[in-house]
Amino acid sequence: MSESIDAAEADRALKARHRAMWAQGDYPAVAAEIISDLGTVLVEACGVGRGVPGEARVLDVAAGSGNAAIPAALAGASVVACDLTPELFEAGRQLAAQRGAEVEWRQADAEALPFADGEFDTVLSCVGVMFAPHHQASADELVRVCRPGGTIGLLSWTPEGFIGQMFATMKPYAPPPPPGAQPPPLWGDEDHVRALLGDRVTDIVARKQTVRVDYFKTPEAFREYFKERYGPTIAVYRAISDDPARTAALDRDLAELARRFDHGTGSTAMDWEYLLLTARRTGGEAGA
Template sequence: MTTATDAVQADRELKARHRAMWALGDYPALADEIIAELGPTLVRACGIGPGDRVLDVAAGSGNAAIPAALGGAQVVASDLTPELLETGRRVAAAQGAQLQWREADAEELPFADGAFDVVMSCVGVMFAPHHQAAADELVRVCRPGGTVGLLSWTPEGFIGRMFATMKPYAPASPPGAQPPPLWGSEEHVRALLGDRVSGVEVCRQRLRVDHFATPEEFRDYFKARYGPTISTYRAIADDPERVAALDHDLAELARREPVTEWEYLLVTARRA
């Protein structure tokens, strides 16, 4: 029989694994080299301007937080992984951006109700394992009339298919954990936010990616830099046949679905 204490301990262990996973490889390099334009895209969609109080949830190294700060907003960048925040501090300093960096769990944000004018997340909160808990926190810390903005990879897009490709090789998700690309489903996000928001605007867009000359180059780049991919390979490291099979499947994904258009869902809404 699972007790409440067991559940709390299991959740702590899960969060510790997530924290460690995102410290693997070099996600800040990937964010800068491949998806840099997504942060400014979300900032524009949220209509962030000078003086706005902004919280970037699961901010990583500041792909969206830093552009918001450079535009004059008062920004707090929060993330579960301190290594990403430390890189963000260095990047922000180099660019002359002033903002706060806070280690925080997206499912238990250490901020007051209604503390921010804009609460946003750029391919970040989608990786919190308990989607409703994370969505509840996004809404809670946004002031009435404020903006919630989300940019997430879709299940049908290239990154969503990459996660589907890795799933048979990855350890089973613990009970209650939900797959990240669900945040790229309009129906799922609307259900998470519910009637606590109004004026919901949703669109699917694509990120043009010209970084990889071959399918193998894409695979090896993610094997070296992307925490979820590195973690999946580590789980099968003692089985050379499965490693070879995953190598093949990721390259075939890129061969079958050219690594040039990565679809994402962009959602903005007003806190009711």
């Protein structure tokens, strides 16, 4: 009994750290300024909006400020956006209001979603659920809350793409992950996601695509932007803040990473690779 209590307390502490990490900086700015198109890409791949307006129920898991939830609502779906970090919702509410989208916002842990079995027609996540530490638990929840015949859609950074390589670059400077936690970019590996979902889905369609990022004038400008706004990068720098030599080394490594991916067009232009995967929940006919 004491071991289970200890495990539960450790998990609560881990989730509290995750919430705090994403609350720092300005992730809504990253989503809006750097990767704003990705939510629409995922929503369209999932076929949201092809039915009767308002009838389709969509859940955006680890929604952040609604990068996918808002396009889904604008496509005509009834949308719930959930995230472990409700501090991100205010920016999402403001953006939804500006665009005329109705979204329900709910705080929720991707590994223990507070929704009924089969409650949603489409369950999706845009570079979100990949950051939950226990991949199988999250995958099980994605499947559970999707109705038979419904759609599961995921857009995740690949291990070999820019963001995957950014995490690999930061890893030597970061504290060791807690036991059982898995690297986020594994969700960008098709075989890994297929294994997580197992025979509970069918009709898997997976393809790697890229988003062109030309927001930054220089590799150093990219580094400084992420140091100020992106929670995981902020957390790593804070972990080594008392070591100027390591801080300088990470500064060099992140700028060099951006330089390696730069197309050399005059200002820094990079293609960031992601895996776009959709699947149908088994147990029902397509479209049922």
